Amino acid sequence: GAGVSQTPSNKVTEKGKYVELRCDPISGHTALYWYRQSLGQGPEFLIYFQGTGAADDSGLPNDRFFAVRPEGSVSTLKIQRTERGDSAVYLCASSLSSGSTGELFFGEGSRLTVL
Amino acid sequence: QQQVKQSPQSLIVQKGGISIINCAYENTAFDYFPWYQQFPGKGPALLIAIRPDVSEKKEGRFTISFNKSAKQFSLHIMDSQPGDSATYFCAAGTSGSRLTFGEGTQLTVNP
Numbered sequence: 001g002a003g004v005s006q007t008p009s010n011k012v013t014e015k016g017k018y019v020e021l022r023c024d025p026i027s028g029h030t031a032l033y034w035y036r037q038s039l040g041q042g043p044e045f046l047i048y049f050q051g052t053g054a055a056d057d058s059g060l061p062n063d064r065f066f067a068v069r070p071e072g073s074v075s076t077l078k079i080q081r082t083e084r085g086d087s088a089v090y091l092c093a094s095s096l097s098s099g100s101t102g103e104l105f106f107g108e109g110s111r112l113t114v115l
Numbered sequence: 116q117q118q119v120k121q122s123p124q125s126l127i128v129q130k131g132g133i134s135i136i137n138c139a140y141e142n143t144a145f146d147y148f149p150w151y152q153q154f155p156g157k158g159p160a161l162l163i164a165i166r167p168d169v170s171e172k173k174e175g176r177f178t179i180s181f182n183k184s185a186k187q188f189s190l191h192i193m194d195s196q197p198g199d200s201a202t203y204f205c206a207a208g209t210s211g212s213r214l215t216f217g218e219g220t221q222l223t224v225n226p
Contacts, residue, residue, distance in 0.1 A: 033213070035216075040219070041219065042121075042206075042217050045214070048212065048213050055212075059213070091158055091159075093158070105161075106158030107158050108156065108157055
């Protein structure tokens with residue numbers, strides 16, 4: 001597809017379970033971002049990849065959150081021992097290399113509900 | 116230092132009116148100031164952006180005004196239309212790096 005693709009679109013899980021959220025960026029975009037958006041709030045930065053490496057992971061709230069991008073394309077956000085407070089829409093965005101205008105192209109998000 | 120403050124939280128405008136949303140930032144290292152538009156169930160999409168070397172940028176009905184000394188910028192939507200009803204986010208950052216978003220303004224344009 002032409003845009004950023006995120007799966008699943010909706011995920012309901014129980015407290016304490018493990019969750020993986022997938023992001024497939026726009027082809028050719030080397031930068032990939034994960035944001036979290038709670039209801040009525042703006043997107044909150046989690047982590048940024050430039051290629052395969054995490055260039056900035058300072059937004060990850062704690063060590064239960066982890067993200068990978070092993071081949072510099074698809075990325076997976078992993079959440080261990082989920083808590084009710086993790087419920088949010090997880091947004092992925094991609095952009096051209098760091099020398100670009102900075103425009104982020106967002107996917108439609110994965111809505112996570114932790115019961 | 117990383118905060119971006121946005122106001123108002125919600126805004127109701129009549130069709131044909133002007134919508135104005137304001138943002139303020141603290142970090143003087145920011146050099147990129149975009150506005151994103153988000154419809155329900157969708158991800159944010161870039162609307163218009165400005166860099167601090169200009170004080171105003173206009174694209175169609177959308178204008179960003181930028182005041183570097185006051186560390187403030189605003190979005191003006193001229194001739195607002197019902198189709199403009201959405202949530203608007205200002206953001207700030209440095210090119211190619213993380214963006215810090217405001218909390219959003221829910222705009223409703225009444226027909």
